[in-house]
Amino acid sequence: MLVKLSARGLRALSETSRAPFVARITETPALPEAARSKLLLLLSGEASDFPPGFRGYLLRQAARPLAPKDTYLLGADHTYLRDGDVVRIDPVRGTVSALYRANSRSNTFLVTERCDNFCVMCSQPPKDHDDGWLVDDIERAIPLISPDATEIGITGGEPALLGERLVRLLVLLREHLPRTGVHVLSNGRRFSDAGFARAVGDVRHPDLMIGIPLYSDLAEEHDYVVQAKGAFDETVRGILNLKRRRVRVELRFVIHRETVERMPEFARFVAKNLTFLDHVALMGLEHVGFARTNLEALWIDPVDYQRPLREAVLTLDRAGMATSIYNHQLCVLDPTLHRFARKSISDWKNVYVEVCQTCRRKEECGGFFTSSAVKRSRGISPYG
């Protein structure tokens, strides 16, 4: 899920720029003047003067008059902003949105909301409109991000619909953030164009992984889940093309009522045909987006699919494939599967329920998505 941090609540205290702009926040007023022009100075205390030369000023508390151009008072929702964050300011609409947060392990860029799949459990339902401005902002943001950033996610919609622009984005990331891992979530279909897959491979990004969902060993089953005829063939060809170009690929499988039945056969298929994949992620259903809309049809209690899940995981593991289970509470997983369970990295979206308070293994357990309060497994029970 994506961090939606573009709450309004920016009050201009001086003359403003007309067009939206992207800048990095600093909290160091003493920076040499030559380094200031692209930075927004964030002032927390009751600053008495404005060091000159910054792109703009963000104040946590109302200040004196005579503020320089582009000085804004932050609303109460923006207390999280801090040094190193990269934000987009829209003076006309009076909004600030965080494109990059320095204290988060993983930041995600939504590069488009368009998609050529229409998955029955999509967590980020696609919208068909021209949203090229999203990438404009990201292209501006990347050079402002600290090269110490651990990981950046690229998500959509379908990022590969950007075509050449996605390739340029990867080049930009490699140039400015060579030590930052990049994880792209794609449906893989566009990479069935070998030339496009080659272009992505030719970027030679040092730490790139493309996560691609595949939901069945049978074309019609996958096509149904993603609601697109012919998607299976394109996705599989896309995966093969990317691997031919030595791009790392992770396979992503969401477990729900429409995918659970062939899970063991699916795993067998993957182990036999796609052994060279770099990672397989088996994920529980997040109750957001279409998954929420279709929850009655898609929900299956994890307790009821432990057998096929176990068989699938063991098949993949025996084939030597790196396999992980995400979004599952420890207590609903078959004990033999615990060693495959991963705690989701974006821990801000995890919560626990009452019974968890006494649970001995709460530290290792991923808990629940904030969004998963709707349906809960009957298998939840604390470890004593």
Added chain:
Amino acid sequence: MARAVFHPRSAYAPSAGYRLLPLRFGRLDEHAYIVTNDVGEYVRLARDELVAFLERRLDSDTSVYKALKSRHFLYENDSSVAFDLLALKYRSRAERVAAFTGLHIFVVTLRCDHSCQYCQVSRQSEDSTAFDMTVEHADKALDLVFRSPNEHIKIELQGGEPLLNFPLVCHIVERARKLNEDHRRDLQFVITSNLSRLSDDVLSFCKEHGVYLSTSLDGPADLHDGQRPTRGGGSHRKTVEGIHRVREVLGLDRISALMTTTPRSLSRVDEIIDEYVRLGFHGIFLRSLSPYGFAARSLVKRYGVEDWLDFYKRGLSHILRINAGGYFLREEFTTILLQKMFSPLGSGYVDLQSPAGVGIGALVYNYDGAVYASDEGRMLAEMGDQTFRLGHLDEHSYEELLTSEALLAPLGETILEGMPMCADCPFLPYCGADPVFHRATQGDAVGHKAFSAFCTKQMGVLRHVIGLLETDAEARDILLRWV
């Protein structure tokens, strides 16, 4: 958000009708048939299902239809990615042929201090150096070893008893490692020894150079000593002591053991296996006796392949029981076949390749400088049949040896896909060609499979293993862990 409209499953159903992809089929047992394809996938099915499938009237709602589709035995007009995947899998399996010779066997001496009944070639004159390989020949052979393009090179030091010519063993290992400073291959050494001469010097040498050891262990003491007599006796005791010392000095995984099945072993498979467990081994290779060497020939006549199959099946069920009890023990021959079924790269076992692994899988440098296409080919030569002699280190270059008629002819003849009976056999993807065996038993590298004990053994083992995989969930679980 506007209300999303989702289409039902039926909207994505493939159009009616399907076509067959390349396949072979045959009877598995009284109850079932099996179809296999060139990449090693299989589906077990009932006769009426098979007939309906082949007549292209199998109902697409059935689970057997879905299995056949998932495993690339059929395709529909709507999806053609099966071809991409089949091609990829086929290439992966066939890559081994291009990798070329990985196993290089040096017969450093024919001398031996044992006089085993089933031994094909050894000489007991322990002090005559007439049966030792010379340094010159060893050096020439090493040059050939590195001519092979294979990334993974295994040098096996064999005899006779190779430790009777330990100085040459040292020379070969040291020189190979020196040469490898330039060649940078993944280089492995293994000494095949009865361990009677295992000294501290040998152990520290093996430790220094990372050399593995392989020994013979036929089972409990009376059985082992009965078929592996030495002057002064006590072969079993010395072997067991040797195993323990190797493990102490070099580490647990550095020694493996091989057994040979003789008529006397037949009734004692459980005891043989238990002996391996008692000694802490986690692998055992239930091997049948090869029909080479004079004594062996008469032994082979005393038991048939059916006896061995019975021995194997009893052994396998004992091994499965041991695994079910919590001790990991795998049967190596079964494992090779399972790899051919489930591993994308198949198995590199030289005796089950197509074309045969002769020369391109293994090369043998004999003590006298002769070069053979396989170890069995060398043994056959000791019986007077020079069919698999490729040439001599003093007389022939690498190119001459590897393009000799003695190699090209059997390679050309032993591509299973073109061999009578094999070409139509459902077990082909899990089988291989053994030209030396067929030459020895039928006088011809291809042979007539209907009369071939090799074929009977393959079919027997494969039917049994696939039967277990398909009908015994607990056995399947254990077997799959071996891959």
